Amino acid sequence: xxxxxxxxxxxxxxxxxxxxxxxxxxxxxxxxxxxxxxxxxxxxxxxxxxxxxxxxxxxxxxxxxxxxxxxxxxxxxxxxxxxxxxxxxxxxxxxxxxxxxxxxxxxxxxxxxxxxxxxxxxxxxxxxxxxxxxxxxxxxxxxxxxxxxxxxxxxxxxxxxxxxxxxxxxxxxxxxxxxxxxxxxxxxxxxxxxxxxxxxxxxxxxxxxxxxxxxxxxxxxxxxxxxxxxxxxxxxxxxxxxxxxxxxxxxxxxxxxxxxxxxxxxxxxxxxxxxxxxxxxxxxxxxxxxxxxxxxxxxxxxxxxxxxxxxxxxxxxxxxxxxxxxxxxxxxxxxxxxxxxxxxxxxxxxxxxxxxxxxxxxxxxxxxxxxxxxxxxxxxxxxxxxxxxxxxxx
Amino acid sequence: xxxxxxxxxxxxxxxxxxxxxxxxxxxxxxxxxxxxxxxxxxxxxxxxxxxxxxxxxxxxxxxxxxxxxxxxxxxxxxxxxxxxxxxxxxxxxxxxxxxxxxxxxxxxxxxxxxxxxxxxxxxxxxxxxxxxxxxxxxxxxxxxxxxxxxxxxxxxxxxxxxxxxxxxxxxxxxxxxxxxxxxxxxxxxxxxxxxxxxxxxxxxxxxxxxxxxxxxxxxxxxxxxxxxx
Numbered sequence: 001x002x003x004x005x006x007x008x009x010x011x012x013x014x015x016x017x018x019x020x021x022x023x024x025x026x027x028x029x030x031x032x033x034x035x036x037x038x039x040x041x042x043x044x045x046x047x048x049x050x051x052x053x054x055x056x057x058x059x060x061x062x063x064x065x066x067x068x069x070x071x072x073x074x075x076x077x078x079x080x081x082x083x084x085x086x087x088x089x090x091x092x093x094x095x096x097x098x099x100x101x102x103x104x105x106x107x108x109x110x111x112x113x114x115x116x117x118x119x120x121x122x123x124x125x126x127x128x129x130x131x132x133x134x135x136x137x138x139x140x141x142x143x144x145x146x147x148x149x150x151x152x153x154x155x156x157x158x159x160x161x162x163x164x165x166x167x168x169x170x171x172x173x174x175x176x177x178x179x180x181x182x183x184x185x186x187x188x189x190x191x192x193x194x195x196x197x198x199x200x201x202x203x204x205x206x207x208x209x210x211x212x213x214x215x216x217x218x219x220x221x222x223x224x225x226x227x228x229x230x231x232x233x234x235x236x237x238x239x240x241x242x243x244x245x246x247x248x249x250x251x252x253x254x255x256x257x258x259x260x261x262x263x264x265x266x267x268x269x270x271x272x273x274x275x276x277x278x279x280x281x282x283x284x285x286x287x288x289x290x291x292x293x294x295x296x297x298x299x300x301x302x303x304x305x306x307x308x309x310x311x312x313x314x315x316x317x318x319x320x321x322x323x324x325x326x327x328x329x330x331x332x333x334x335x336x337x338x339x340x341x342x343x344x345x346x347x348x349x350x351x352x353x354x355x356x357x358x359x360x361x362x363x364x365x366x367x368x369x370x371x372x373x374x375x376x377x378x379x380x381x382x383x384x385x386x387x388x389x390x391x392x393x394x
Numbered sequence: 395x396x397x398x399x400x401x402x403x404x405x406x407x408x409x410x411x412x413x414x415x416x417x418x419x420x421x422x423x424x425x426x427x428x429x430x431x432x433x434x435x436x437x438x439x440x441x442x443x444x445x446x447x448x449x450x451x452x453x454x455x456x457x458x459x460x461x462x463x464x465x466x467x468x469x470x471x472x473x474x475x476x477x478x479x480x481x482x483x484x485x486x487x488x489x490x491x492x493x494x495x496x497x498x499x500x501x502x503x504x505x506x507x508x509x510x511x512x513x514x515x516x517x518x519x520x521x522x523x524x525x526x527x528x529x530x531x532x533x534x535x536x537x538x539x540x541x542x543x544x545x546x547x548x549x550x551x552x553x554x555x556x557x558x559x560x561x562x563x564x565x566x567x568x569x570x571x572x573x574x575x576x577x578x579x580x581x582x583x584x585x586x587x588x589x590x591x592x593x594x595x596x597x598x599x600x601x602x603x604x605x606x607x608x609x610x611x612x613x614x615x616x617x618x619x620x621x622x623x
Contacts, residue, residue: 003505006498007491014493291489294450295503295550296478298471387451388407390485391441 004301007292008308011281021284024277029317031270036321036366037328039263043358044329046259048351050252057248062212063221063241065096066228075235077207083231084213087224091216094121095208097198101157103137103191105145112144116155116201119192124177135174136192142179149176155191157201172197267366271373274313278306279377282384289381290389299382306381310374311367318366322359329354395462397558397590398424398447403456405442416442420456420614424606426557429584429591431601434610440594443610444560447592448481449473460558478507482551482589484561484580488543490535496522496546497531503553521549525579541572545579552583559584559591566596573597 015021064087066080074080077095084093098117104110124134135153147153153174160167174193199205215224221240229238242249282289289302329352332338336349400422406415416439424430432440445451446458449465458465460480468476490499497518504514522531525545530538535546544564551559561580565573577600584591595601609616 001511003502006505006511010493287489288491290450291483291485291491292502292506293474294448294477294483296474296506296554298474300471301506385451387442387445390445390450390489 002304003297004304005308007288007305008312011285011305011309012312015281018284021277021280024273024280025313028270028273028277029313029320031273032267032314032317032366032370033321033324035264035266035268035270036318036362037325038266039260039362039366040322040325040354040359041329041332041352042259042263043256043362044325044333044352044354045350046256047353047355047358048333050256051353052347052351053248053252057245058218058241061241061244062094062096063215063218064213064224064228065210065239065244066212066232067096067210067237067239069235069237073204073207073209074211077211080211080232080236083228084211086231087213087215087227089216089220089224090213092120092214094118094212095195096210096212097195097202097204097208098189099157099159099198099202101155101201103141103145104154104156105147106152106154107146110145111156112141114141114155114190116191116193116198117189118195118198121195124192124194132173132175133194133197134177135197136178136180137176138190139179139181141190142176147176149179151176153191155193155201157203159201159203161203170201170203172201264365267369270317271369274310274370274373275376277313278309278374279380281309282306282377282381286384286389286392289384290386293384293386294390302384303378303382306378307371307374310378311371313374314367314370317370318363321366322363325362326354326359395426396423396459397426397428397461398422398592399459400443400447401456403443403446403453403458405439405446405451405453417612417614422447422608422615424590424592426461426590427588429581429605430593431604431607432592432594432610432615433596433598433601433607438610438612440610441562443615444483444562444592444594447558448483448560449477450483475507478503479554480557482554482556482559484544484547484551484559484564486563486566488535488540488547490543490546490550492534492536495532495534496527496538496542499535499546500549500553502550507554518549518553521553522546524583525549539572540568541575544568544572544576548576548579548583552587555587557589559589561591561593563594563596565600573600577603 012025015025064084066084068074081093081095084090096117098115100113100115102111103114104112119136124136132152137147137153142148145153153176155172155174157170160169172193174197193201215221218241221242225238225240229236232238292302332350333352338350340347340349342348400420403420403422404418406413420443422443432443434440442451446453447460449458452466463476465473465476491502497515500518500521501514504517505511509517519531522528525548527542527545527549530542535543538546548564564580565576568576580591580593581603583589593604601607
């Protein structure tokens with residue numbers, strides 16, 4: 001242990017005997033602990049919600065999508081399909097057949113521009129017997145076309161076909177099988193239809209605009225994307241589910257950043273306490289600083305005494321804050337303490353998720369802030385005139 | 395070689411209302427291995443002189459050379475190292491660090507020099523033995539008597555084996571018996587170690603026992619008068 005650390009620790013231990021310093025030390029330590037705990041709990045709360053949104057995102061969107069770098073359709077769709085199917089961990093590979101058109105309900109009173117695409121194979125099976133093919137529509141489309149499950153929806157493609165009467169738009173009638181609720185920023189098509197209907201609407205009897213794959217482990221999407229890119233070479237655009245949902249991912253990150261910046265202010269306020277605590281010790285121990293200088297201590301080592309003091313107070317406060325924050329988050333999540341009305345939120349309780357990386361970041365931030373706070377009085381200690389400190393302390 | 399060569403020293407402090415000039419154009423030389431006493435009325439700058447000689451304060455003008463080394467020419471770091479190795483300070487009010495034991499206080503100069511904690515403690519223990527405080531090693535400095543505290547302070551000043559000892563009224567705060575004991579210890583150690591010692595004192599009895607005595611006044615520091623040793 002260096003002599004600077006020895007002096008810092010002894011000052012902190014001895015402050016118990018000086019009531020006012022002890023009180024301020026305790027307040028600055030507790031202040032930091034409260035800030036750290038608040039930050040960990042807020043981030044855990046946010047992570048709890050965001051983890052669910054991300055899980056939904058990973059569940060609903062394809063994990064990999066290969067589209068042509070230029071042009072509307074894939075030049076060699078079979079090669080792309082084989083490349084994706086050959087991936088380690090690929091669960092399903094499907095073509096994406098999509099386009100734009102207009103949707104209207106049975107009344108034809110309102111026509112709505114929409115995006116359509118083929119739904120996952122097997123999910124939109126035609127009902128037994130004849131009748132219109134099934135479609136899954138977004139809640140926004142259902143509301144604006146005034147349709148409900150079981151109703152008929154007419155989708156007119158932007159593509160035309162030539163008839164004896166001239167070019168006619170291609171129209172397919174669907175029966176609404178399901179209405180889907182999506183998050184605001186989620187990038188889902190307005191209408192999902194069976195593959196053959198999508199091919200009819202887009203005039204693409206074979207091939208595809210893109211191929212999409214689902215993976216057993218969505219977390220490995222980036223790795224898989226690199227492998228596919230290398231395999232296919234240039235001319236293709238390979239996107240992961242994170243890239244496909246970039247606006248939502250960005251919004252989630254932004255939300256976390258804003259919460260961090262706001263709650264971190266508590267830590268900054270606690271750091272101001274540390275400044276006053278250490279400044280008080282510098283004033284009280286002015287004579288000691290002069291004496292240490294007379295014994296050969298450099299201004300730098302005097303500063304280090306107070307930086308160490310700040311770091312020790314910071315470490316104690318941070319440790320306490322991390323313990324309280326993490327255990328409170330785990331407790332709130334485990335025992336589902338904060339309940340939610342299930343019909344409004346689709347969740348019965350507020351979820352908390354503790355991410356070790358975030359906890360480590362908060363701890364590092366708090367510690368760095370404490371040391372930075374100590375830097376100001378430490379500089380003053382280093383600049384002290386030792387002769388004067390001894391002369392005035394007679 | 396001169397142990398101390400101080401030329402044209404001037405020092406002014408910023409007082410509360412106006413600047414206070416402590417002394418101007420003060421010269422002071424001292425040969426090696428001399429036990430010198432400095433006496434004079436309060437406020438003439440005896441302590442300030444010691445601080446300037448020890449490099450813990452800077453003169454506004456003039457220069458100080460200790461064993462041929464000009465303090466002003468050293469960087470802050472080198473000056474600190476020079477103080478650690480060559481100069482020992484004893485103050486009137488002992489100025490021990492109250493949170494530390496006698497042994498820890500004496501070990502500080504070694505710890506500052508980078509000596510390991512264990513080695514520093516061993517050396518500090520030996521010095522405390524020498525000043526007669528072997529049984530007080532682990533006592534907190536504030537639990538010691540005035541005389542004992544000053545002995546610990548002397549041990550601390552001598553920890554690194556300095557060539558120059560600057561003692562600022564080390565007996566000024568002690569009863570006459572303790573004062574004599576501390577003075578005897580200082581003179582013994584001075585002879586044992588062949589140091590140069592500058593001692594500020596108000597006590598005429600003790601002053602007489604110095605090799606050389608200097609009288610300091612507003613006009614400056616009077617030429618040395620030799621006393622019988």
